[in-house]
Amino acid sequence: MNPDDSGEPGGNLTCGRCQARLEPTKTQFSYLGHSFHTEVPACPVCGQVFISEELARGRMVEVETSLEDK
Amino acid sequence: MHFGLRENFFVNEEIERIKNCCLEREDAFCSSACPFRLDVRELVGRIARGGFNSAYRMYSNAVGFPAIVSAICDEPCKTVCPRRGIDAAVSLRLLEAAATGFSSNHRPNSYSLPAKGKKIAVVGGGISGLAASLRLSNKKYDITVYEQSGRIGGHLWDIMDPALFLPEIETQFMYEKYDLLLSKAVHDLSPLAAEYDAVYVATGRGGDDFGLAASPPDGTPFASGARGVFLGGGVLGGGTMEAIAQGLRAAGIIEAYLKTGNMKSAPSHRQTRMILDKGAIRPIPLVVPGGGRDYSKEEAAEESGRCLRCRCDACQRHCALLRYFDKFPKKIEEEVHATIHPGSLDGNGTIATRFISTCNQCGLCAEVCPMGIDMGIFLRESHRVMREKGAMPWAFHEFWRRDMEHANSDAAALSARPEAPGRCEYVFFPGCQLGASDPRYVLESYEYLRKADGGTAVWVACCGAPSVWAGDTGVFRRYADTLKNEWEALGEPCVVLACPSCRSFFAEFFPEIKTRMLYDFFDTGPQVPQNDGEEKLVSVFDPCPSRHDAATQGKIRSLVESAGYRLSKLRYEKRTAQCCSWGGQIAVAAPNYTNWLVTERAKESDHPYVVYCSNCRDIFADCGKPVKHILDIVFRLGGWDRKPPTVSERRRNREWLKDGLISRYWPQRGDGKNKMCANLAKLLVSDELRVKINRSRLIEEDLLSVIEECENSGNVLVDAGNGHRTGYKVIGNLTHWVEYARRDGGYELFNAYSHRMKIEAGTRP
Known part of the structure; x- marks a missing residue:
């Protein structure tokens, strides 16, 4: 992912459908029967989310690994 | 059950075998022979690192009266030490003396405990009675010793200098109180049994057993038929060491009785079942005290270094998995049990989930274990149970589940027979990965087989191993039916296999199908390039599923030598072949361990490897190890440094292979154009x-x-x-x-x- 203007991953993204700029939005995730939520950039109109590579390969992996070992 | 999958095997066989047969927790030979069951492995470890205080403390706790025991112990440990007969048994008594001599504190432990409020009579002031009194008074029981003579020590007066044992008894009791009634013979236990909560009869060799020692268990202090009365020591026939040891153990069973009301004897001692590979013992000369009688600190440390710390650890010495995670079979079984049967409803405590998915299931452990325990089978079955419970993370095997689907899809799978009359005698089954690695491996091999027998069919598919490794019993059952039907439709030919994993799976799950290895068809004549090797030294890295296939192991070596190479043996080969890391498809569940393992395997030899499993080839090639598949040599295909295809290229290779086979042998069946490849452009x-x-x-x-x-x-x-x-x-x-x-x-x-x-x-x- 290239650096963007805001310095935040996804900060420069707009929704291709709604043309709206993404905003931090509480979003639900699940894995191995566990559910949790966190704030990720999402379209304020249609709800389309963005998961950055930093998040996917960082914190998400940590949580995935801990749930696999639980 | 179906095609060899064993539903109840998990509970019925391998668990019991691990629990009953694993020798890792057996006592060392010396500890087993020692009346005190002294943990010699731990003791010499402390001495070796200069921990004389802690070594002495441990020794003192084990024997009760260290100065007495170290002076008169007849060292039964020496008769069973594996070094005896190789160089010399470890001088344990000198080591114990060193621990005693170099310890700066010989005072006993002082226990600050509340009084128990229970009274115990000890009949006999000999060393066994005193040993029981010492331990029970340590725990603040109220002890009264009845001694018929006018002095304590019993038969020690006959065998030792009182100037040694009397001060030692005094030292050990320095923080404890007990009532001593001298010249107080006991002729009837009834009054004592009425007055005291428990009685320990330790009247010494030839002493009065009050008619209670009719059939004592062998060498153990025991609970008599009279409630609250226990017997031990010389009265049961043991020597001095046994008398002390029984007194110490009697304290334990008496306390258990006072707490629970159960009159239980101490369990009989079971001799160790330890098995040690004596061939692996490196002779080291006995350390003789340079200064006369006793060791210096350095000499004690050196002699401690001779101790083998005997332990059955063959599995851990040879298996990278057990060594990396520092685990032994019993511990693994306990953790797996806790994982499959977690203590709480939310599954907390599933500590072995990832470990279960980290075994290559190569079978080396079963080869090196003196009891033949196969942890790979156990973990494979554990994996199946976890998968059936829905408790195994899908991510560990999804990549290979999908890979198997692709290998068996219309895009890649092919079963076709030549339009030659008569029965199809052979079908070439290259498996799912050989063509993925390099389609030429399959094309050249099939062409070779067709030249030998024009009726040979080809059947490109997966053997089902990934579904078994993933614990997907249902998937495997359905797939096994498909395979069996296809084989029958082909006329039940002999299946020619190129992949050792396929062969081991066919042998296990389709024993009725006759198989031969592809390499068996090659002879070592002029068809094998004769001078390519130029006397270069190479090592054959046997794939782990070839472990029991001595014929193929030999054939591969003949082919390699015929091609002009010289062989350099690996430490682990043939029957003790190791897995390259592919087995069990563990790389997603345990990426760090897998990376470490591949590096270790690549370092087994400085010479290039020749393999006959394409997974071994691609794994070693990926880490930069010069490697060739035997088909590279036979057909002059890849070089030592051919890069492995990417996971995407592997799929394309499979599809190209199918197209290649069809366009070469069955052009009427298709246009030979690869759809996926065109799309990916x-x-x-x-x-x-x-x-x-x-x-x-x-x-x-x-x-x-x-x-x-x-x-x-x-x-x-x-x-x-x-x-x-x-x-x-x-x-x-x-x-x-x-x-x-x-x-x-x-x-x-x-x-x-x-x-x-x-x-x-x-x-x-």
């Missing part, structure tokens, strides 16, 4: 990104499908700065993300990554 990927995608086990075909999904649905995010488009799609269970741009009727991919968590529905249009 739309996707532009840089070499750098391709490496990253491959490392992440992402398939380019999948990534293209993500892009197409984004384009078709309009669910895409656009970067206002560079115009890149980003979106995701769930394929299988894995969420795939792509960042791309449209390019001339196709797409340029800038990035791709994935996550296992699911973005819940409802947050997206």
Whole structure:
């Protein structure tokens, strides 16, 4: 992912459908029967989310690994 | 049961074998022979690192009266030490003396405990009675010793200088109180039994047993028929060491009685069942005290170093998995049990989930274990149970589940027989990975087999191993039926296998199917390039499933030598072959361990490897180890440094192989054009990104499908700065993300990554 203007991953993204700029939005995730939520950039109109590579390969992996070992 | 899968095997056989047969927790020979069961392994460890205080404390706790025991112990340990007969038994008594001599504190422990309020009579002031009194008074029981003579010590007066044992008794009792009634003979236990909560009868050799010692258990202090009365020591016939040891043990069973009311004897001592590979013992000369009688500190440490710390650890010495995680079979069985049967409803405590998925199931442990315990089978069955419970994370095996699906899909699988009259005697079954590694391996081999027997059919598919490794019993059952039906439809030919894993799976699950290895068909005559090797030294790295296939092992070596190479043996080969890391498909569950393992395997020899499993070849090639498949040598195909295909290229190779076979032998069956390959031309990927995608086990075909999904649905995010488009799609269970741009009727991919968590529905249009 290239650096963007805001310095935040996804900060420069707009929704291709709604043309709206993404905003931090509480979003639900699940894995191995566990559910949790966190704030990720999402379209304020249609709800389309963005998961950055930093998040996917960082914190998400940590949580995935801990749930696999639980 | 079906095709050899054993439903109840898990509970009935391997668990019991591990519990009953694993010798890792057996006592060392010396500890087993010692009346005090002294933990010699721990003691010499403390001495070796100069911990004389802690060594003395441990020794003192074990024997009660260290100065007495070290003076008169007749060292039964020496008669059983494995070094005896090789160099010399370890001088344990001198080591104990060193621990005593160099310890700066000989005072006993002082226990600050409340009085128990229970009274115990000890009949006999000999050393056994005193030993029981010492331990019970340590625990603050109220002790009264009845001694018929006018002095304590019993038969010690006959065998030792009282100037040694009397001060020692005084020292050990320095923080304890007990009532001593001298010249107080006991002729009847009834009054004592009435007055005291318990009685220990230790009247010494030839002493009065009050008619209670009719049939004592062998060598153990025991609970008599009279309630609260226990017997031990010389009265049961033991020597001095046994008398002391029994007194110490009697304290334990008496306390247990006072707490529970159960009159239980001490358990009989079971001799150790330890088995040690004496051939592995390196002779080291006995350390003789330079200064006369006793060791210096350095000499004591040196002699401690001679101790083998005897332990049955064959599995851990030879198995990388057990060594890496520092585990032994019993511990693993306990952890697996806790994982499969977690103590709480939410599954807390499933500590072995990942470990279960980390075994290569190579079978080396069963070869080196003196009891033949196969942890691979145990963990495979554990995996199956976990999978059936829905408790095994899908991510550990999804990549290979999908890979197997691809291998068996219309795009890659093929079963075809030549249109020659008569029965099809052979069918070549190269498996799913040989053609994925290099389609020429299969094309050249099949051409060779066709020349030998024009009726030979070809059957490109997976043997089902990934579903067994993933614990997918149901998937495997259905697939096994498919395989069996196909084999029958081909006329039940002999199946020619190239992959040792396929062979081991056929042998296990389809014993009725006759198989032969491809390499068996090659002779070592002029058809094998004769001078290519130029006397170069190479090592044959036997694939682990070839462990019991001595014929193939020998054939491969003959072929390699015929090609002009010289062989350098590996430490682990043939019957003790090790897994390259592929077995069990553990790389997703345990990436760090897998990377370490591959590096270790590559270092087994400085020479290039010759393998006859394409997975071994690709794994070693990937880490930079010079390696050839035997087919590279026989057909002059790849060089020592041929890079392994990416996970995406493997799929394309399979599809090219199918097309290649059809266009060469059955042109009427298809146009020989690869659809996926043509489609992928739309996707532009840089070499750098391709490496990253491959490392992440992402398939380019999948990534293209993500892009197409984004384009078709309009669910895409656009970067206002560079115009890149980003979106995701769930394929299988894995969420795939792509960042791309449209390019001339196709797409340029800038990035791709994935996550296992699911973005819940409802947050997206």
